[in-house]
Every structure is written in C-alpha cells, then in structure tokens.
Amino acid sequence: MNNKITVIVLCLCCCSCASKVPFKKDRPFIYLTNNSKFFLLPAEDIENPIDNGQYISAYWQGMAFFFLVSVKADKAGIEMSLVNEMGAPMGELSYRDGLVSFSSPVFPQSLKPEYIVADFQLCFYRASALRQALEDCGLSFENTENGRRILRGETPIIEIDIEKGKNTVRLVNHLRKYSYTMEGIFE
16 A cells, blocks of 8 residues: 555656746747758756847848847747837847747748857857757857868858957858848947
8 A cells, every 4th residue: 555655756746846947849949051950948048147238230122221230048938129220129039938029010920030049049058959950950059269160061151250358249141141240249
C-alpha cells in the first residue's frame, strides 16, 4: 500500500511541474535559409544586458531606412520601441516568456517580428547558445576577429561586424539581401 501511495505522489509531482521554457516545437522560429529552421533562444542566453538607445540605418531592396530604437534586453526578455528621426512612433516589439508581440502603425502586418528578434539574438546572444541552435538547423557559427559569421557549408549567409570601440554593430544578410547598422553603447 505504501508503495502505491509513493508512486502516485511521485507521478503527481512530476506531472504538476511547470516549465519556464516552452518545448522547442512550441517556441517561435524563423527560416534563416529556405530549409534551416532557427528556433528563437530563451532570453537567458543574452551575453550582456542592454538598456540604451540605438540609431539604426537599414538597407533593403535599394531603399534606406533610418530610425531610433530604445532597447531593453536582459535575462527577462527584449523590449524595443521604434521611432522615426522626427520622434513619431513606428512600433513596439516584445519578446518575453517565449512569445513575440509587435504592433506598428507603419510596418506592414506581414512583417514577422521573429526575424527582428532572431537578428538581435545573432548579434547579442552567447556564442555557445547560438552555435548549438545553428548546428541544430544545419548551419554553422564562427567567431571572427571582428564579429561573427553564420555559414551554410563554406558559404557565409550572415556576417556580423562588431566594432566596440566605435560602438557599432553591422549585420549583413547575404542570402536575404539586407543589412543594417546599429550605433549605440554595447559594452
């Protein structure tokens, strides 16, 4: 009788445990390539907390975009507020508890905010966590003298240059043909 009670109590304890991180299949993801499903990393994998303003210059399909972003990123999550150069609101992004939300009066609803979070993670999350996540989706991660590279085979698909002395981070996505430069304090 005592053994049955012990087994029941153990089963109840195991079944009632709550997990802080959703199962991988439930986590948001993006496609870094047409076949490479990159699951967003948990907020705990950030390398160093960030709480500052950044000036962003982005280039896509021959067009240039400039805006300011207030970023608060730490082990609890990522919060971003975007404004244009005149100070008009452009959007709010949040990544907390494995959920991404984005609202914007300017950007099209077809914009997937998970891509913004993924690019941010590629720039500012721990190399060991990125390396594992990228290997899981068939890509490789490489630290370089000035930053990071994500490769498909021997071909770089994303290059990130980090110039800490100039407080500049530049991401170039060769595959999707866009780039942006972030200027702020990243140390």
